Amino acid sequence: MVSRLTLVPGESAAHGLRYWDLAVDDRLLRELLMEGPAETSRADLAPVLVHNWPNGMSNDVLVLLGERPAELTTGRVPVFVCSVCGDLDCGATTVAVERTADTVAWRNFGWETTFTLEDDDGEYVPIAGGPFVFARDQYERELRRFVDTFDKVRAAGSPTEEATPPDDRRGRRRWWPRR
Template identity: 35%
Template structure:
């Protein structure tokens, strides 16, 4: 049976955790499969609230959302050595070193398949599947899948170019 994929705006609210710590507010596009949030499915399965957000950040913009979409379309290589694709990352920094929910992304001529869900970092070869057993595989119609992700490109902020270095500030670096 084929599943449907939608991208739904979602907010991880800011929260004051103590005198000196807090959680940041993050706006992101969540993956909804067959009308149900994948993040909520993972939370229900794990028995706790998730503290991750999807790799598709709306506000504050973080990283290159277009590259993340291209990874999901199999048009850009994975940042992980094993080729797995990150779906959810740290809500504070988006760094894979904090850990990420990842998948194996497979494709055929007419299907895109998300399978083998797991938790991993970019510095360890181990993938922990404990909290993901029974999740997926999800098989999507390739045409619908590509249309959904391509349409998301218009919603996602383009990363700001790196600021140009001032020659005046670099006077000490003369070669």
């Protein structure tokens, strides 16, 4: 069965974020993935489609479109990140993205972190949900809508207080995307 991806306006008043949430067949993706471990913490995550990160659009949107390589060494792509800083060290809901000429599939959702200790390569915990298969043209058109209207939607919103990293890990914070 082919699903339909849509973007719906959302916000996190607690964190001052404005975003487009991901919906599959008219149901929020976060709700479809709420079963299993860490459901409470996942409920407070922000989708990667945030309009008012301090320094612009997340590169993850371009990875979902297949226009940039995945930042994670696993090749997986974040769909929800920390709503405070967007840092993958805080943990993220990630997905394996598979493309064919006609479809894009999201498979094997998981909770993943990049935080590592000397003998640790991070953490990955599977999350029940999916797989979701989308018609590639509809999927790309919907995500492209975010990219194409990002500046206009961002300018229309009220300015938010500029956030700064609370510690010296500035280079690891993802809301200052590498360009």
